[in-house]
Amino acid sequence: MKKILAIESSCDETACAVLDEDLNILSSVVTSQIDVHARFGGVIPEVASRMHVEQISSIVSEGVKRSGINVEDVDAIAYTIGPGLIGSLHVGAAAAKALAFFYEKPLIGVHHLKGHIFINELIEPLEYPVLALVVSGGHSELVYIENDDDFKIIGTTLDDAVGEAYDKVARIIHEAYPGGPVIDRLARLGKPHYELPLPKVEGLDFSFSGLKNAALQLSKRLEKNGEELVKEDLAYAFQETALKHLLKKTQLALEEYPAKTVLLAGGVAANSRLRELMSENIHGPKLILPPLKYCTDNATMIACAAFHYLKHGQFVTLDTSSMPSMSIEENGTML
Ligand code: KG4
Ligand code: ZN
Numbered sequence: 419m420k421k422i423l424a425i426e427s428s429c430d431e432t433a434c435a436v437l438d439e440d441l442n443i444l445s446s447v448v449t450s451q452i453d454v455h456a457r458f459g460g461v462i463p464e465v466a467s468r469m470h471v472e473q474i475s476s477i478v479s480e481g482v483k484r485s486g487i488n489v490e491d492v493d494a495i496a497y498t499i500g501p502g503l504i505g506s507l508h509v510g511a512a513a514a515k516a517l518a519f520f521y522e523k524p525l526i527g528v529h530h531l532k533g534h535i536f537i538n539e540l541i542e543p544l545e546y547p548v549l550a551l552v553v554s555g556g557h558s559e560l561v562y563i564e565n566d567d568d569f570k571i572i573g574t575t576l577d578d579a580v581g582e583a584y585d586k587v588a589r590i591i592h593e594a595y596p597g598g599p600v601i602d603r604l605a606r607l608g609k610p611h612y613e614l615p616l617p618k619v620e621g622l623d624f625s626f627s628g629l630k631n632a633a634l635q636l637s638k639r640l641e642k643n644g645e646e647l648v649k650e651d652l653a654y655a656f657q658e659t660a661l662k663h664l665l666k667k668t669q670l671a672l673e674e675y676p677a678k679t680v681l682l683a684g685g686v687a688a689n690s691r692l693r694e695l696m697s698e699n700i701h702g703p704k705l706i707l708p709p710l711k712y713c714t715d716n717a718t719m720i721a722c723a724a725f726h727y728l729k730h731g732q733f734v735t736l737d738t739s740s741m742p743s744m745s746i747e748e749n750g751t752m753l
Pocket of ligand 1: 429553554555556557580581582584585596597598599602684685686687688689690713714715
């Protein structure tokens with residue numbers, strides 16, 4: 419049974435996991451820097467890379483220890499090659515390269531978003547073609563996947579990512595980073611009171627900055643008029659509008675790109691209302707929702723994706739650079 423040790427460090431989580439090829443999780447360790455970044459209202463790249471440096475050795479040791487196997491026994495070392503914060507990516511890359519060099523193991527550089535996509539295999543095997551709605555702090559993309567090595571971006575955000583908009587709207591209502599889970603919870607208590615405009619964008623692309631600005635203008639107007647802003651109602655209005663935008667574009671994409679499977683990927687896939695809306699409205703193709711625990715960044719997802727690279731013989735060398743703005747369409751990891 420093949421095994422992979424994977425490392426993730428692209429943003430503000432340091433993580434290590436060991437999985438076998440049947441996707442049994444032998445270990446999965448994640449430490450988050452959220453509490454530190456919350457003080458600044460968002461991720462500070464320099465702080466993030468320093469913290470990865472402090473955490474990486476103990477997280478990797480813990481991942482190996484909990485797996486019950488030795489590094490000698492794994493078939494490859496995988497890490498996130500991009501996209502992400504360059505300083506953060508370097509820390510995971512350096513750790514993975516040190517292990518690969520010392521133990522003479524093949525090295526796999528995984529695209530972060532492929533990790534978010536392939537984590538869905540923990541639920542069930544994917545039937546292609548797949549339409550993935552990738553929604554995270556850095557990305558909002560509709561990706562059409564013909565097979566496990568053919569990814570096409572058919573829609574993308576023209577400005578902010580949806581997770582980024584969640585985080586910014588949370589700031590408007592004075593809630594801490596990350597804003598997604600807070601807005602998810604507050605919106606459940608909110609009522610249809612405020613109206614925000616549904617973004618108007620041609621084709622399969624998204625836009626969230628107008629919506630975010632409309633929320634900001636609304637809060638300023640209320641403050642100027644001495645009226646109270648009902649946080650729950652603003653969270654409700656923002657969430658319903660943002661998610662309706664995502665759902666409509668996904669439905670439109672399905673008309674043009676009939677898929678056998680639709681799946682959610684990325685941190686925003688943890689959103690309870692998005693999961694509900696997709697379940698209620700996606701009929702025909704099979705819908706897969708990623709396990710809640712693995713929606714936000716972790717190394718289990720990097721290992722899940724890495725098995726596909728291993729199958730295709732896609733490896734990187736010790737001198738391969740990290741790629742902070744790598745596209746999912748790029749196959750920059752083939753030797
Ligand atoms: O995938 P991820 O962990 O990191 C990136 O690759 O960007 O996603 C983090 C993003 C943050 O913007 C966070 O606010 C959002 O995912 N998020 C959520 C929820 N949980 C996390 N957004 C909406 N609802 C949630 N429940
Ligand atoms: Zn992510």
